[in-house]
Amino acid sequence: MSNLYFVYTVNMNESLKNAVIDSDAAKEDILMQNPDRPAPGHILNSQDILEVQYYGFDGALHRGQIVMHKDVARDVEVFFKTALAMGFPLSKVIPISDKKYAWDDVVSCNDNNSSGYNYRLIMGTDRMSKHASGLAFDINPVQNIYVRYDENMREIFRLPKEGVYDKDAAGTLTGDHPLVTLMKGLGWDWGGDWKPQSGRIDYQHFEKTI
Template structure:
């Protein structure tokens, strides 16, 4: 069901109608409880609420959580600001295919501490310090840690397991009839 081609307003409108805005309590990097907002597909909203409750109970730190509209839909700007987000109607970089964020079926967490890495390219650029995954620092996601388990145990795929590139901040889920 992955659409090929240009982004269009009608398709975005339809996808927006399938999203649910969640109000999430999380621990910021100072250990203080904060309210964040994240927009996800309505079919996974209850599961996402449970995941973030688990992360809160386990004291996993998240710097901030705002909807992508606060950044004008600019993914790189959101990543540079270390914003954790989900729905964003956009193409996969360098392709004509819709990102799983367009379906509300992908979540990015602490992109500075968990950057996208492919060869010498690190995004966001201010995440370069975190390209090396050891020692583990606050807000980082590593294989088999509590954040990884909270998502993967429910059928999500972690971008840190991708071949040829690592997208350490990224989790995505596939649902027949929505994005496959």
């Protein structure tokens, strides 16, 4: 493993009463419609709100929430439980509907927020994202950047703009990382496997087709 990450002795029965609360919103607030792009009712009704625990970059135990399609919720729970057990740090996990993001993926990524469901288009296209159905989630965008390339495979855009992909940095996903291996084994695609020839690489991104 080339990846370095925090290592903790994790007691899975550890009390959460002193955890840092990153998100503890009510269902009606989390699944609030985006007034600029309201989702069909059947899309909203297919989402689950997962309560997740993780270690932050501050070394403290945190609690957050992520919204995912009901059919993949179990997989995502396994991801977060595994990340907790291995001490993989996450900056924060807050639904994109939170007022400080207001469904804006750029704002969320710049804040290094890990999130799932967001009824939106694929950036730079007129096609719906897997996030729009809750079948994708992003992890630590600052460490795991999204990059677009032109036809000559030159980088033309990155998100976050100041993000740097360093395989040895804590919180970074790589092709041989146990969390990537885990999710691929559960049938997920990892955006870090995409090539510049495809026009993009998305190290933060996992998606699944059901």
